[in-house]
Amino acid sequence: MNAYLGVDIGSISTKGVIIDDDNHILASSYIWTKGNPMEAVKELIHHLEKEIGKRKINIIGVGTTGSARKLIGTMLNANIIKNEITAHAIGTLSLYPDVKTIFEIGGQDSKIILIEDGIVVDYAMNTLCAAGTGAFLSSQANRLGVQVEDFGRIALTSKKPTKIAARCTVFAESDLVHKLQMGYKKEDIIAGLCQSVVSNYLNNVGKGKKIKAPIIFQGGVSKNIGVKKAFEEEVGNEVIVDPNGHLMGALGVAILSKKNPLKTSFKFSICEDQFETRGVECNKCPNHCEIICISKNKKLIDAWGNRCSNGDMMSKTSNH
Amino acid sequence: MNKEKVISFPHLGDYHIPFKFLLTKLTNYKVIEAPPITKKTIELGSKYSPDFVCVPFKYNLGNFIETLENGANVLMQAGGGCRYGYYPEVQEKILKDLGYHFELLTLSDNDSITIKSIYHTFKKIDKRIPLYKMVYYSLLTILMIRYMDNIDHYIRLNIGFEVEKNSFIHLKKEMLTSFSTCKGYFSLTKRYLKYKKKFRNLAINKPDNCLKVGIIGELYTSMEPFSSYFLEKELASMNIEIKRFTNVSYLLYQKRLQRRKNLRYINQYCKYTIGADGIDNVYRAKYLIDQGYDGIIHIKPFGCTPEIGAIPIIRKVCQDGKMPIIYFSFDSQTSETGIKTRLEAFYDMLKIKKG
Numbered sequence: 001m002n003a004y005l006g007v008d009i010g011s012i013s014t015k016g017v018i019i020d021d022d023n024h025i026l027a028s029s030y031i032w033t034k035g036n037p038m039e040a041v042k043e044l045i046h047h048l049e050k051e052i053g054k055r056k057i058n059i060i061g062v063g064t065t066g067s068a069r070k071l072i073g074t075m076l077n078a079n080i081i082k083n084e085i086t087a088h089a090i091g092t093l094s095l096y097p098d099v100k101t102i103f104e105i106g107g108q109d110s111k112i113i114l115i116e117d118g119i120v121v122d123y124a125m126n127t128l129c130a131a132g133t134g135a136f137l138s139s140q141a142n143r144l145g146v147q148v149e150d151f152g153r154i155a156l157t158s159k160k161p162t163k164i165a166a167r168c169t170v171f172a173e174s175d176l177v178h179k180l181q182m183g184y185k186k187e188d189i190i191a192g193l194c195q196s197v198v199s200n201y202l203n204n205v206g207k208g209k210k211i212k213a214p215i216i217f218q219g220g221v222s223k224n225i226g227v228k229k230a231f232e233e234e235v236g237n238e239v240i241v242d243p244n245g246h247l248m249g250a251l252g253v254a255i256l257s258k259k260n261p262l263k264t265s266f267k268f269s270i271c272e273d274q275f276e277t278r279g280v281e282c283n284k285c286p287n288h289c290e291i292i293c294i295s296k297n298k299k300l301i302d303a304w305g306n307r308c309s310n311g312d313m314m315s316k317t318s319n320h
Numbered sequence: 321m322n323k324e325k326v327i328s329f330p331h332l333g334d335y336h337i338p339f340k341f342l343l344t345k346l347t348n349y350k351v352i353e354a355p356p357i358t359k360k361t362i363e364l365g366s367k368y369s370p371d372f373v374c375v376p377f378k379y380n381l382g383n384f385i386e387t388l389e390n391g392a393n394v395l396m397q398a399g400g401g402c403r404y405g406y407y408p409e410v411q412e413k414i415l416k417d418l419g420y421h422f423e424l425l426t427l428s429d430n431d432s433i434t435i436k437s438i439y440h441t442f443k444k445i446d447k448r449i450p451l452y453k454m455v456y457y458s459l460l461t462i463l464m465i466r467y468m469d470n471i472d473h474y475i476r477l478n479i480g481f482e483v484e485k486n487s488f489i490h491l492k493k494e495m496l497t498s499f500s501t502c503k504g505y506f507s508l509t510k511r512y513l514k515y516k517k518k519f520r521n522l523a524i525n526k527p528d529n530c531l532k533v534g535i536i537g538e539l540y541t542s543m544e545p546f547s548s549y550f551l552e553k554e555l556a557s558m559n560i561e562i563k564r565f566t567n568v569s570y571l572l573y574q575k576r577l578q579r580r581k582n583l584r585y586i587n588q589y590c591k592y593t594i595g596a597d598g599i600d601n602v603y604r605a606k607y608l609i610d611q612g613y614d615g616i617i618h619i620k621p622f623g624c625t626p627e628i629g630a631i632p633i634i635r636k637v638c639q640d641g642k643m644p645i646i647y648f649s650f651d652s653q654t655s656e657t658g659i660k661t662r663l664e665a666f667y668d669m670l671k672i673k674k675g
Contacts (some may be wrong), residue, residue, distance in 0.1 A: 067657070085665035120669045121644065125662060208635060287358035307550075 004061040005048070007041060007076065008087065008156060008247075009033060009068035009225055012107025012134055013220060014040040014050055015250045018059070023094050027051035035067035036297075037307060038075060042271045049268040059266040063087075063257035065249050072303045075275055079264040080257045084249050089120045090111050091252025091262065092216055095242065101213040103231065103239070105221035107134040112205050113292025114212075124205050127151055132200035134220040136169050140176060140193055144186060148224075151190055155226025158191035166196030192228035198234050213237040218245035273297055282311035322334045325349040327445075328392035331357055332636060333543045334468065334492075335568055337500050342461040343561035347445050353582040354387035357546040361386060366652040368414055374403060374621040375651050379547055381411055388415070394445075400428035402596040402626050460508065462572060464499055467512040469567040474519055476564060480556040481526035525617060526561075531670050534563040534608040536601045536634075537619035538627050541650050542566040547618055548648070549656050551663075555617075558667050563613065564623060565604050566597065575600065589633050596626035605634045609641035611666065615668045616643055622651035644669060 001020060008015040008032065017028045029047040034038045062081040064073040065087035073081035092102055093115070102113040110133050114122040126133070141148035154162075164185045165175040172193075179189055217239045221227055223246070231239045244251070257264075274297050282289045291305040293313055303313035327349040329339060336353050343351045355361070357379060365382025389671045395415075397408040405428070410566040412424045419632055425444060429437040432467045439460065441511045442449055466499065471492070479488045495515040502508040533555060541548045542564060555562055575597075584592070589606075601618070608616055618634060620627040648659060 078441060083664040083668070085660045085661070086668040118671055120665075121671070121673070125658070285358060286355070286360040288360070319590075 001055075001057050003057040003059050004063070004254045004258045005059050005076075006063045006065070006087075006250040006252070007044065007072060008084070008249035008253065009016070009037045009064065009066040009072050010084075010107050010249075011067055011109075011140075012222075014044050014066075015247050016041075016044045016245050017250045017254055018048055018052065018057070019054050019254045019258070020057075021258070023258075024219040025056070025244070025247070025251070026057065028244070028250075030073065030246055033068075037072060038275050038277070039077065041072050045268060045271055048204065049271075051219050060259065060263045061254070061257035062264055062266050063253035063260075065253040070304070071277070071292075071294065075296070076266065076270065077264050078257070080253065080260045082256055083251050085111060085113060085123050085125070086120070087249045087252035087256065088117065089123075089219070089252065090255055091248035091250070093118055094251065094255055095209065095244075095248075096214065096216055096240070099214050099216050101215045103201070103206075103215060103217045103222075104196070104219040105133055105217075105227070107221040109133060110201055110205050110219070110221075112201075112209060112211075113207060122209060124207075124209065132166060132197040132204075136172070137193070137197065137221060137224070143173075144180075144190065146186075146190070149153050151194070151227035151297075152223070152227065154187050155191040155194045155224075156229065158185070161191035161195055162188045164189070164192045164196040166200040172196060181317070191226060191230075192202070194224065195230045195234075197221065197227050198230040202234060202243065211235055211237075215239045216245070218248050220246060222246070245300055280313070282306060284310040322432060325394050326382075326392045327394040328354055328387040328390075329351050329396040330354060330380040331544065332540070332568075333545065334496060335465065335543070337496050338461045338468065341464065341500055342457055343396075345457045346442055346449060349445070352387065352390060352392055354383040354392075355390070357383065357544070362546075362652050367416065372453075372623060374623050375547060376404070376544075376621055377407055377411070378652055379540075379544065380407060380493055381414065384415060385409060385418075385420075388420045388422060395422055396427065396441075397422045397424060398427045398433060400432045402624075404596075460505060462569075463505065464502070464508060465568045465572070467508070468496070468499070469569040471512075471515065471519060472567065473551035474516075476552065476562040478524050478526060478561075480559045480561060481524045481530070483523035483525050487522050488519075495549045504576065510586075517529070529674070530559060530561050531615070531667075531674065532563065532613045532668070533615045533617060534559045534565075534604065534613050535567065535617050535619065536604045536608075537597075537617075538621060538624045539566045539571065539597060541619045542623055543568070547650055549650070549654070549659055551617070551619065551648070551659075554660070554663060560667070563608070565600070576664065586637075589637060594626060594629045598626040600626070601630050602633045602637060605637045605643070605645070606641070609637070609643045614644070614668065614674060616645040617648065617666070618645060619648045619650065622649040624649075624653075644673070 003018050006017050014033045018026045020026055027048045029044050031044055060111055062076050062078040065082050065084045066076045069081050088104055092099055100115055102124055104111045111125040113120055119299050138148040141151055162179050164172055166172045215237055222241045228239055228241055276295050278293045280291045280293055282291055287307060289306045289311050291311050291313055292304055293300055293303040331354055340351050361382035364385045365378035369378045369381050399405050399408045408426045425441050427433050427438055427441055448577050475488050482488050498511050502511055552562055586606050589602055605616055607655055
């Protein structure tokens, strides 16, 4: 059976799916990136291999997306490397063909995608500040001494959410500390945080966009039921959270790799190969480009980051 | 004890070539170019600039520091328009505080650059320059800029489809070198026509229904490729035809000639100008919609006030015309990955829409 692998390597978590020709998910995995995308991907592939088990599949397409897409795409010899905006739209559309708006809040970034008749017509991503993203929520959970997974449940118990100033991560944090010291209840503060995530998102990312239903909410933060409820109150529409919402990027890029006529070969044994990255500073002009070299089993397979041909590492070694 | 005067000026795209030409012809100073903009330039510039100033200030300041280190002792700055009007004074103060000794000349007086203000500036350099010589070389330089801009226009339409990689860039370099050694109107025009023909003969492979994108926005980020992280190059690599309005020819005289016509064209959106190129960009957005372009990219330095004023109007124009538009703000702290991701998604969106 032909199968396709999609990997979404975010700042916080790494997601992977294997799909068949009919876009059915055969295996999926979701793990923490822990700041080491290459190791995380190896672990991810290990998990996927286990889940596939004895089923006979032949992976002929590999796609990567997310912030480490280029690095991992090179490592896995992907036949498609796509930005996360397109990947998320394609993945979501395969399950919800009539979706009009996608909210996505991940670990470090948040985006909004507007769709008309199955085509992306507008999108935006947070530009300056990470307030209201997953990383912010988990650091606040830490401060409050609760697990970030319990955040949503606790928020729902609040009757009177406390207002938290959420324009900026740093100020939100100091406002939160201030409210704690004033003696506000913890669940009210947590509910307030969920609301501040939503108002921050709608004011920054969703600024000036017309939000139409059906709305899908995904990304790590969508698992937080408190944020989902705050969205519904603010937008005045039902907000759908898919149980596989966290996999949409990986699913989308797997579908794209299936559509790409150019195929690739992939073996689970890639986990045993030695991959290494090295940063080199090019000193041929004052620009000092930082060039990233990636090697597989001590052999250079790709390099990037140079602005001009002076820093082209590949041409020097392309003779072998 | 008269030290030799060495004059220099900040970079802006390829315009250092005509400007150096003009200075060499009109003054007896030694003319040196600032070193090409690199990461070091912007690092130096940011280090000594107020953090929240718009980014062209930082690039200009970095250029000045690098060229002063190379021995320049007379600097030239343009000024005028928006916050740009404050650049010369503030930069002079910062550089003097850093301990550099130099003289700073501005091309503008009060608020705008006019032929009169340029004349006065050159009179300051050398009282004996005859008027006819000044007029002759100024017009020759303006013609050179005009020719460069014409060729650039052709390049932007076609560079994304070149058959031989870098053929356009190489030919352009050759042309600029040739322009810089021209003797007068006749020789310049002859060279222009020669290269125009050469450019038309460069092999391209351009489909009829290629994606067409217009770039609008603030002038410095439009014209200095380093400051927009080589946006046009990136677009060309995606096989996109590019239309850009802002160039020095436009700023020197076309803008003045078109102002009333432009305002009439967009009279359902605005009635009066809002400074710098704000209204010009509203006009351009509408023009691109009417001409059937596929998308618009609006660029500006972070905190550029005239463009911030224009953005809501442009947004409305694009909503009415169902035109995809993306906004970029550039600063010395901008993440290049973020730009690439957004640009790729923009490309995918246009491509899927076009089918």
